[in-house]
Amino acid sequence: MANQLSLENWTCPLPLRNYPTIVMGHGGGGKLSNELVENLFVPAFSNDTLATLGDAAVVEMNGSRLAYTTDSFVVRPLFFPGGDIGHLAVNGTVNDLAMMGAQPRYLTTGFILEEGLPLAQLGVIVESMAAAAQLAGVAIVAGDTKVVDKGHGDGIYINTSGIGLVAPGVTLAPDRARPGDVVILSGELGLHGIAVLSVREGLEFGAPIESDCAPLNGLVAAMLAASPDIRVLRDPTRGGLASSLNEIAKASKVGIAYQEKLLPVPAAVAAACDMLGMDPVYVANEGKLVAIVPEAAADIVLAAMRGHPLGANAVIIGKVVEQHPGVVVARTGIGGTRIVDLLIGEQLPRIC
Amino acid sequence: MCLGIPGRVTEIYEAGGIRMGKVDFAGITKEVCLAYVPEIQLGDYTIVHVGFAITQLDEESARESLELFTEMGRLNEELNPEEAELAASFPPPRCGARPVKYLDEFRDPELAASMFAEIRAITTRPWAIMEVCGGQTHSIIRNGIDQLLPPEIELIHGPGCPVCVTPLEMIDKALVIAGVPNVIFCSFGDMLRVPGSEKDLFRIKSEGGDVRIVYSPLDAVKIAQVNPTREVVFFAIGFETTAPANAMAAHLAAQLELKNFSLLVSHVLVPPAISAIMESPVCRVQAFLAAGHVCSVMGTEEYRPLVEKYHVPIVVTGFEPLDVLEGIRRTVLQLEGGRAELDNAYARAVRPEGNLPARQMLGDVFEVTDRGWRGIGVIPQSGWRLAEHYRTFDAELRFDVGEIRTQESALCKSGEVLQGLLKPNQCPAFGKECTPRTPLGATMVSTEGACAAYYQYGRFTAASDHSIPLYS
Numbered sequence: 117m118a119n120q121l122s123l124e125n126w127t128c129p130l131p132l133r134n135y136p137t138i139v140m141g142h143g144g145g146g147k148l149s150n151e152l153v154e155n156l157f158v159p160a161f162s163n164d165t166l167a168t169l170g171d172a173a174v175v176e177m178n179g180s181r182l183a184y185t186t187d188s189f190v191v192r193p194l195f196f197p198g199g200d201i202g203h204l205a206v207n208g209t210v211n212d213l214a215m216m217g218a219q220p221r222y223l224t225t226g227f228i229l230e231e232g233l234p235l236a237q238l239g240v241i242v243e244s245m246a247a248a249a250q251l252a253g254v255a256i257v258a259g260d261t262k263v264v265d266k267g268h269g270d271g272i273y274i275n276t277s278g279i280g281l282v283a284p285g286v287t288l289a290p291d292r293a294r295p296g297d298v299v300i301l302s303g304e305l306g307l308h309g310i311a312v313l314s315v316r317e318g319l320e321f322g323a324p325i326e327s328d329c330a331p332l333n334g335l336v337a338a339m340l341a342a343s344p345d346i347r348v349l350r351d352p353t354r355g356g357l358a359s360s361l362n363e364i365a366k367a368s369k370v371g372i373a374y375q376e377k378l379l380p381v382p383a384a385v386a387a388a389c390d391m392l393g394m395d396p397v398y399v400a401n402e403g404k405l406v407a408i409v410p411e412a413a414a415d416i417v418l419a420a421m422r423g424h425p426l427g428a429n430a431v432i433i434g435k436v437v438e439q440h441p442g443v444v445v446a447r448t449g450i451g452g453t454r455i456v457d458l459l460i461g462e463q464l465p466r467i468c
Numbered sequence: 469m470c471l472g473i474p475g476r477v478t479e480i481y482e483a484g485g486i487r488m489g490k491v492d493f494a495g496i497t498k499e500v501c502l503a504y505v506p507e508i509q510l511g512d513y514t515i516v517h518v519g520f521a522i523t524q525l526d527e528e529s530a531r532e533s534l535e536l537f538t539e540m541g542r543l544n545e546e547l548n549p550e551e552a553e554l555a556a557s558f559p560p561p562r563c564g565a566r567p568v569k570y571l572d573e574f575r576d577p578e579l580a581a582s583m584f585a586e587i588r589a590i591t592t593r594p595w596a597i598m599e600v601c602g603g604q605t606h607s608i609i610r611n612g613i614d615q616l617l618p619p620e621i622e623l624i625h626g627p628g629c630p631v632c633v634t635p636l637e638m639i640d641k642a643l644v645i646a647g648v649p650n651v652i653f654c655s656f657g658d659m660l661r662v663p664g665s666e667k668d669l670f671r672i673k674s675e676g677g678d679v680r681i682v683y684s685p686l687d688a689v690k691i692a693q694v695n696p697t698r699e700v701v702f703f704a705i706g707f708e709t710t711a712p713a714n715a716m717a718a719h720l721a722a723q724l725e726l727k728n729f730s731l732l733v734s735h736v737l738v739p740p741a742i743s744a745i746m747e748s749p750v751c752r753v754q755a756f757l758a759a760g761h762v763c764s765v766m767g768t769e770e771y772r773p774l775v776e777k778y779h780v781p782i783v784v785t786g787f788e789p790l791d792v793l794e795g796i797r798r799t800v801l802q803l804e805g806g807r808a809e810l811d812n813a814y815a816r817a818v819r820p821e822g823n824l825p826a827r828q829m830l831g832d833v834f835e836v837t838d839r840g841w842r843g844i845g846v847i848p849q850s851g852w853r854l855a856e857h858y859r860t861f862d863a864e865l866r867f868d869v870g871e872i873r874t875q876e877s878a879l880c881k882s883g884e885v886l887q888g889l890l891k892p893n894q895c896p897a898f899g900k901e902c903t904p905r906t907p908l909g910a911t912m913v914s915t916e917g918a919c920a921a922y923y924q925y926g927r928f929t930a931a932s933d934h935s936i937p938l939y940s
Contacts, residue, residue, distance in 0.1 A: 138674060140673070147905055318680070321496055322497035324495050387494035390473045390493065391475075391496060392683075448612045450575070452614075452616050453615060457923075460904050464681065465656075465683060466658055
């Protein structure tokens with residue numbers, strides 16, 4: 117595909133004029149990632165299902181509504197406090213399906229292995245995938261393995277695809293948020309991103325935290341059982357809560373306003389962010405979701421979330437508003453306001 | 469400019485002849501160089517910047533500040549019962565007998581509310597105050613402080629982001645060096661996105677350059693030690709706060725006789741920049757909040773001649789919301805009283821003499837030089853370069869990039885923004901040709917840059933107002 121690309125023929129309003137080559141930021145979950153999707157992938161593959169830009173596609177086949185998605189995992193290091201790349205690969209796809217209200221059923225997986233990867237390490241990762249699949253109630257039913265030359269991969273890359281059934285009457289989509297809805301967050305922010313950073317080469321720091329990597333399908337089932345009226349679910353992975361809220365605000369053409377003092381940020385996450393000059397709302401989570409819920413259903417959904425182990429610390433953090441469509445605004449700790457925009461690429465440690 | 473956060477020393481040890489230690493930041497522990505705080509003991513608090521303890525925090529000063537703030541809150545309660553009721557809905561202030569943690573106390577919403585009330589009460593006329601440091605700009609916008617100040621007070625964002633003011637020419641040199649095969653180019657994170665004439669370090673990385681983000685300059689030295697066959701270059705940018713860390717890297721490299729390590733030095737100094745701003749014929753700045761962490765290294769005395777020469781108040785100010793507000797309050801008190809004095813509103817971290825061991829190292833490793841500032845031009849005697857006996861570690865000489873000369877964009881008004889002549893959103897290119905993704909000038913580049921801060925956090929300030937309905 118890449119060989120036939122003609123940059124001159126692009127008709128996009130925002131050509132990637134600064135970067136004629138891919139840079140790390142294109143995978144960072146911020147504006148560069150979005151521009152790649154909006155200006156290249158969506159026009160090229162042009163279809164209505166893709167254009168919804170949900171965490172997973174919802175397609176109809178033989179009268180059944182199926183959620184279908186794929187995700188690739190390139191985490192470094194491969195093992196981190198609270199998880200590993202295998203664990204992440206299963207839960208990432210399970211969660212993308214769950215965000216469409218689907219009960220995940222079957223996963224496939226592709227391994228890209230680098231020459232020299234110790235078999236024992238691969239064994240641990242595969243065992244970890246098997247355990248995660250069992251916990252999430254999914255079966256890994258097909259797979260593929262390729263090996264690349266030494267130096268052409270970080271040990272192992274994993275792709276997973278998944279499929280699940282969407283229950284009748286459930287319609288979750290990023291463009292369904294309406295003014296007056298409330299924004300609910302399922303728990304503490306920033307644990308995964310900070311846990312991984314704490315063991316990143318060159319940045320090591322001691323942190324009493326573990327990745328929150330977990331399958332969210334059980335929590336989602338409990339929420340939908342409490343109220344099928346939930347409008348949007350999103351798991352704030354790379355790019356964090358801020359990116360998820362921005363994507364919802366833009367897709368629904370509404371404003372979103374939240375209160376910083378209501379955000380559950382663990383002390384250690386806050387301290388690590390202070391130290392690195394980062395903002396917890398841009399840090400990745402792997403076992404949290406943000407829900408947009410009609411105000412009338414807020415209490416019952418919140419109660420259902422708090423009754424589930426993965427939603428025990430769920431809180432209402434803000435509200436969908438008519439004002440400032442497409443823009444997320446935070447009320448700061450001392451009572452000011454600020455715009456919470458998408459980042460360009462990855463969040464970088466801010467030193468100076 | 470200088471992100472520094474307070475932490476408690478939990479371990480002290482020697483490593484490779486240097487005093488090192490572990491510092492605890494509310495549960496996060498990090499290895500930190502303690503060479504510049506030789507008297508610090510276990511349990512003491514320090515401010516850490518790029519892996520270096522730059523000053524010991526003084527508990528008594530911290531308590532005094534907090535007591536002053538609390539007292540102000542009490543007075544306000546008597547004067548403004550309505551605000552007191554509002555403030556009472558927030559958690560109580562955390563000071564008094566409890567141990568000072570140096571962070572949350574200075575973010576207290578209730579005390580901030582009374583500080584805003586106090587500033588409103590003492591302000592009678594319009595004042596233009598420049599916060600010099602990019603870290604303060606960040607704190608102001610990030611917390612929405614500017615929107616809560618009385619309309620008479622205008623904050624002008626100064627040239628205090630080292631990433632922003634690094635001259636285009638120096639970035640172009642960095643890009644050339646980083647593209648040389650066999651070079652490992654090490655830089656602070658924010659610098660990677662700063663565009664040179666055509667490219668940035670991200671782009672060089674995508675073309676195969678080995679560009680690495682480091683947290684501390686000592687990390688770059690380590691990389692040089694473990695990669696003896698590679699040339700390791702560290703992009704040594706920053707103000708006086710970062711300079712001791714970079715100086716230590718040069719000093720260590722000399723001690724270890726590292727042949728494969730060099731520094732691309734682009735250090736800048738605050739006092740000459742303040743002079744340059746005051747000398748401008750269209751200068752609007754009436755007072756300065758001086759950069760607290762710069763002063764914790766350099767001390768306060770070098771600002772006294774500026775206060776006297778230009779009859780301008782200079783108040784050394786910290787970075788947490790209450791620190792910024794206290795700096796503004798003391799500045800307004802001087803302005804309203806017709807006074808111009810040197811004042812220190814960040815006494816817990818700043819001593820008049822600064823950090824003597826750090827200043828001694830700076831005197832040994834660096835010498836003063838003329839320096840170009842992106843968007844402003846050359847300011848005489850406003851930078852540091854490696855001193856003669858460290859010249860073998862100068863990457864400009866080692867890679868022969870001394871002849872690179874670069875012109876800056878004509879469309880970009882960052883020079884005027886940095887001098888306080890223009891608000892970022894008054895620039896014709898703001899948000900159009902110039903966005904954080906396609907920055908024309910330095911000030912749009914770093915999250916601390918005045919334009920980027922405006923774009924990121926305050927883009928809709930004019931359109932929106934404080935009545936944005938928020939769920940409570």
